[in-house]
Amino acid sequence: MLFLGLLILIGGFLIWRARSKRQWQQEVLASRLTDEEWRIIRSQVPLAHKLPPELKEPFEGKVALFLSQVDLVGCDGLEVTDDIALSIAGQAALLVVGTDAWYKHLTTVLIYPGAFKSKQTLQDGYVVTEEEVVRLGESWSRGPVVLSWRDAQHGGLNDSDGLNVVLHEFAHQLDDLSGQTDGAPPMAEGQSFARWAQVIIEAYDRHVTNTQAGRRTAIDAYGATSHEEFFAVAVELFFEKPHALQDAEPEVYAQLSKLLNVDPASWR
Numbered sequence: 001m002l003f004l005g006l007l008i009l010i011g012g013f014l015i016w017r018a019r020s021k022r023q024w025q026q027e028v029l030a031s032r033l034t035d036e037e038w039r040i041i042r043s044q045v046p047l048a049h050k051l052p053p054e055l056k057e058p059f060e061g062k063v064a065l066f067l068s069q070v071d072l073v074g075c076d077g078l079e080v081t082d083d084i085a086l087s088i089a090g091q092a093a094l095l096v097v098g099t100d101a102w103y104k105h106l107t108t109v110l111i112y113p114g115a116f117k118s119k120q121t122l123q124d125g126y127v128v129t130e131e132e133v134v135r136l137g138e139s140w141s142r143g144p145v146v147l148s149w150r151d152a153q154h155g156g157l158n159d160s161d162g163l164n165v166v167l168h169e170f171a172h173q174l175d176d177l178s179g180q181t182d183g184a185p186p187m188a189e190g191q192s193f194a195r196w197a198q199v200i201i202e203a204y205d206r207h208v209t210n211t212q213a214g215r216r217t218a219i220d221a222y223g224a225t226s227h228e229e230f231f232a233v234a235v236e237l238f239f240e241k242p243h244a245l246q247d248a249e250p251e252v253y254a255q256l257s258k259l260l261n262v263d264p265a266s267w268r
């Protein structure tokens with residue numbers, strides 16, 4: 001009897017906690033950015049200025065939720081200013097502005113002033129070696145995102161070169177919501193996973209063939225590394241050169257548009 005009572009108490013507490021977290025999220029999502037915050041976002045993330053009017057409020061709410069939930073930690077002496085916080089939050093919010101998908105496991109973004117060194121483990125049979133690589137960004141499964149501020153800022157300021165390290169790393173975070181980072185994020189409501197997989201696998205195979213043949217491709221050659229990198233670089237292109245992606249891989253564009261519930265090709 002005592003055990004049953006305890007179970008009911010714990011169950012009730014967990015329901016209450018989930019409910020109050022949801023309520024808190026809804027309240028934060030309803031908050032608006034100040035004029036000063038908008039001024040910084042416009043100067044750091046010009047793409048946000050091109051959002052259609054109906055996406056402005058969801059964008060503001062998601063920037064606010066990101067800043068309430070995520071600790072932005074400066075590394076190697078970097079001081080996290082409002083410009084840095086709003087640039088990164090703004091770019092991360094753009095990616096999910098149209099969808100209910102959210103970085104629910106993310107609590108920390110580490111920010112270095114420039115490119116940073118990271119350890120990479122390589123396995124060749126029984127031999128495991130560790131080597132140091134220089135990176136501009138990194139996304140850990142259920143763990144932090146790591147960014148070079150110089151490159152994160154440049155990616156935000158230049159919104160039409162098809163390269164954006166923040167969109168790239170946060171695409172990995174979305175991908176990881178399915179339980180593993182493998183190029184297959186949780187689908188949007190009503191989106192067919194079978195169709196998604198067919199489109200992405202075929203486009204990836206074409207991309208590998210094209211890059212191996214030395215042909216110029218709209219999608220960055222780094223996308224030929226793996227399905228998850230293909231997804232992340234396609235997301236960069238989707239927002240920054242939507243027409244180029246539509247021309248090169250119309251089905252990939254259509255699938256990303258369904259997944260993220262936005263159509264950047266119509267924003268400009």
Ligand SMILES: [Zn+2]
Nearest residue numbers: 168172229232
């Ligand atoms: Zn990547």
